[in-house]
Amino acid sequence: MDTEHSPGGPLSEAVQQALAGVMDPELRRPITELGMVESVIVSAEGHVDLAVLLTIAGCPLRDTITKDSERALLAVPGVTGVTVTLNVMDQAQRDALKEKLRGAGGQRGIPFNEPDSLTKVFAVASGKGGVGKSSVTVNLACSLAAQGLRVGIVDADVYGFSVPGLMGITQTPTRVDDMILPPVAYGVKVISIGMFVTGNQPVAWRGPMLHRALEQFLTDVYFGDLDVLFLDLPPGTGDIAISVAQLLPTAEILVVTTPQAAAADVAERAGAIATQTGQKVAGVIENMSYLEMPDGGRMELFGSGGGAVLTQRLSAAVGTTVPLLGQIPLDIQLREGGDTGVPIVIGQPGTPAAAALSGIAGSLAAKPRGLAGLKLGLQPR
Incomplete structure (x- = not known):
């Protein structure tokens, strides 16, 4: 990064500090840290000429980077104007970026399986x-x-993908050679096969194709250092569930059911697969538990007790206590939020459904990451 200092040295230093706060919207790291700042020239009159290197020529968030840079620099006392010029990284600069992100050689692999990974991985399943x-x-x-928290979602329901729509994502992922940068919405990095198909085109793949797609999501997509990764699995215990167990053996299973006895019976199979794969069942979530009435009463449209019964059965099946993490009431605003791409915890955080979901999220955040296999950096004396 080249900088031409103006007679007012402190102004140039303040400009540098301001740029360090500008985040790449996809990588969620400062543009200064990523080598994206090509040059900064601060004139004696306080005008800043900034040249930014985009990863690719067709970067979909070029306008966001420009606006964020302008906003940060214009907030610096003494800056009278800003001109942002966008250029594109050459191959050597892209290689340097990939090495910075992925490590020496830019090697591919599933980072969540690394011995020092602290990412909690939850596979959300249903029967x-x-x-x-x-x-x-x-x-x-x-x-x-x-x-x-730093969070990511892999929409592993290849046939019935819905996560992009539920989060209002229309942007396609950015490709930097063989590395894919996932779109970000509400602070969550998301990847889905729905981002690679045209319109509402169906995906008609057999098992090996499904496995390869999931593997590519986990190896080629750069999520960065996540605290939590969710995988939205398709219903049942088919190819994807098996592939998740193979590709992410430390992933814990979250089983979603409704209070209805028939639904709990089917959901039991989705959780009991852990006995075959060696995975852990993190807990059960009962959705559509009841409808709150105007008089304060509750109408149990789908019966009651399905979640509690399921936890008992799964606890017996896997040999450890499987908790009921929460019960989420029926709420029309939950459905409306999905239709508009604004999740209820963001758009209507004060509703009972949002409160229940936030409570479950809090319990997941509090779950400790197992230390088995981790390098603790301790040396004997």
Whole structure:
């Protein structure tokens, strides 16, 4: 990064500090740290000429980077004007960026399987469709991000992808050679097969294609250092569930059900797969538990007790206590938020459904990451 200092040295220093606060909207790291600032020239009159290097020529968030840079610099006392010029990284600069992000050689792999990874990985499963699994996933992720955690979602429901719509994402991922940068909404990084198909085109793939797609999401997509990663699984115990167990053996299973006995029966299979894969069941979430009436009463449209029964059965099946993490009431605003792409925990945080979802998110955030296999950096004396 080249800087031409004006006679007022402190102004140039303040400009540098301001730029250090400008984040790349996809990588969520300062543009100064990523080598994206090509040059900064501060004139004696206080005008700043900033040249920024984009990762690719067609960067979809070029306007965001320009506006964020202008806003940060114009807030510096003494800056009278800002001109931002956008250029594009050459291959050597892109290689340097990938090495900075991925480590020496820019090697590929599943970072969440590294011995020193502290990312909590939750695979959100259900025995059948229609229980609100994707809505629960999106709201849990957004709630955790609102708490300041670094969160990502892999929409692993390849046939029935819905996460981009639930989060209002229309942007396509940015490709930097073989590295894919996931779009970000509400502080959550998201990748979905829906971002790569045209319109409402169906995806008709057999098992090996599904496995390869999930593997590519986990290896080629750069999520960075996440605190929590959610995988929104398709219903049932098919190819994707098996692939998740193979590709992310430390992922814990979250089972979503409704109070209905029939739904709990089917959901039991989705959780009991842990006995075959060696995974842990993090807990059960009961969705659509009841409808709050104007008089304060509750109408249990789908019966009651399904979540509690499911926890008992899964606890017996896996040999450890499986908790009921929460019960989410029916709320028309939860559905409306999904239709408009504004999750209820963001758009209507004061509603009972949002409170229940935030409570579940809080319990997941409090879960400790197991230390098995981690390098603690301790040396014997």
